[in-house]
Amino acid sequence: MAENRTFLGKGFTFPPAVDPVTGRFLMASEDEDIRQAIYLILMTGVGERPMEPDFGCDATDYVFDLPEARAKHAMEDSVYSALLRWEPRIDNISVEVQDRGANGTVYIGISYTVRSTNNPVNLVFPYYLDTGFGRWRQVE
Numbered sequence: 001m002a003e004n005r006t007f008l009g010k011g012f013t014f015p016p017a018v019d020p021v022t023g024r025f026l027m028a029s030e031d032e033d034i035r036q037a038i039y040l041i042l043m044t045g046v047g048e049r050p051m052e053p054d055f056g057c058d059a060t061d062y063v064f065d066l067p068e069a070r071a072k073h074a075m076e077d078s079v080y081s082a083l084l085r086w087e088p089r090i091d092n093i094s095v096e097v098q099d100r101g102a103n104g105t106v107y108i109g110i111s112y113t114v115r116s117t118n119n120p121v122n123l124v125f126p127y128y129l130d131t132g133f134g135r136w137r138q139v140e
Contacts, residue, residue, distance in 0.1 A: 041083060045057070062074050077094065093110070094111040
């Protein structure tokens with residue numbers, strides 16, 4: 001019997017995309033919807049949304065102060081607080097910022113558990129100093 005996981009949610013893909021065949025917006029559901037919501041939270045700076053100015057994360061405020069330990073911890077706290085506030089479908093959040101490498105990239109490792117399924121997930125979000133956030137990847 002197939003498990004019904006619709007309770008995890010469904011929303012527009014991020015970034016928004018259109019199905020070339022049907023002309024309809026592509027949708028993300030379940031765990032993918034949660035991952036994309038986390039990405040959206042990290043990519044949105046606090047104050048960027050006029051109708052919801054508290055939404056987002058201030059992680060980018062600390063990027064240029066790294067590898068200083070104080071900035072690393074402030075960035076981790078910023079990501080943790082934003083996810084705790086804006087993504088209610090996850091629990092047991094853990095954030096680790098890795099110092100930038102020679103290529104000017106900061107890696108933000110995020111571990112969490114999906115509340116409804118108790119499914120553990122690990123993600124890595126790269127932040128490229130020259131262009132901003134890249135595309136996340138899931139770590140097994």
